[in-house]
Amino acid sequence: MTRQTYSISDLSRELDITTRAIRFYEEQGMLTPERRGLERIYTARDKVTLKLILRGKRIGFSLAECRELIELYDPTGDNKKQLTHMLGKITERRAMLEQQLLDIEQMKLELDTAEERCTQALARAQA
Template identity: 75%
Template sequence: MSITYGISDLARELDVTTRAIRFYEEQGMLSPERRGQERIYSAKDLVALKLILRGKRIGFSLAECKELIDLYDPSSGNRRQLETFMEKIAARRAQLEQQLLDIQQMQLELDTAEERCLAAMAETDRKQRVTS
C-alpha cells in the first residue's frame, strides 16, 4: 500500500499552511483523491509540493513550477522534467547575474551622487563661513 497524507499531515511535513496547499490544489498543481470531504494526498503530491516550494525559493513563477510538475513522468526517469529544470535554472542564474550587475551599477551611481552632495554641502558651508 502506498503512503498517503491528509492535508494536515502534508502541511506539517513540509511546514506550510493548509491554506497554501488548497491554493496549489486550486491552481491544478496538486490533485488529491477525495473521500467525502477529506483530501487524500499521494507521494506524487508530496513531490509536487516539494518542487513548488523549492521553485518559489529560487524565484520560479507558479506557472514555471506547474510546467515542471506537468512533466513529471517516473516511467521515463523524468528526463524531460530534469532537462527543463536545468534550462530554467540556467535562465534564473543569468537573470540573477544581470540583477547583480544592475545593483553594482546603481551602487556606483549612489556613491557618485553622495560624493557630489557632500562636496556641494562643503562648498555651501565654506561660502557661509566666508560671508560671516
C-alpha cells in the same frame, strides 16, 4: 500493499508550509487530492509535487515554470525531458541573477556618485 496518503495537516507539518498555501496550489490545479467528505486525502505524488513547487520557489521559478516542470514529471520514466528542461530554466535563472548583480553594482556606483555630490554641495554651502 497500502498506498501512502496524507492529510492536509500532515503535509503542512512535514513540508513546513501553511494549509492555506496547500489549498492555493490545489486551487491552481497543481494538486488534486481525493475527497472524503470535507477531508482532503493527498497521495505520495501530491507530496512530490509540493516538494517540486517549494524547491522551484526557493530558486526563483515562477508558479508557471514550476507547473511546466511538474507536467514533465514521469514517475515511470527516466525524466530526461524534465531534467533537460530544468537545466535550461536553471541556466536562464542564473543569467537573470548575474544581470541583476550587475544592475545592483551599477546602482551602487550611481548612489556613491550622488552621495559624493550631495556631501560636496553641503560642504560648499556651509563654507
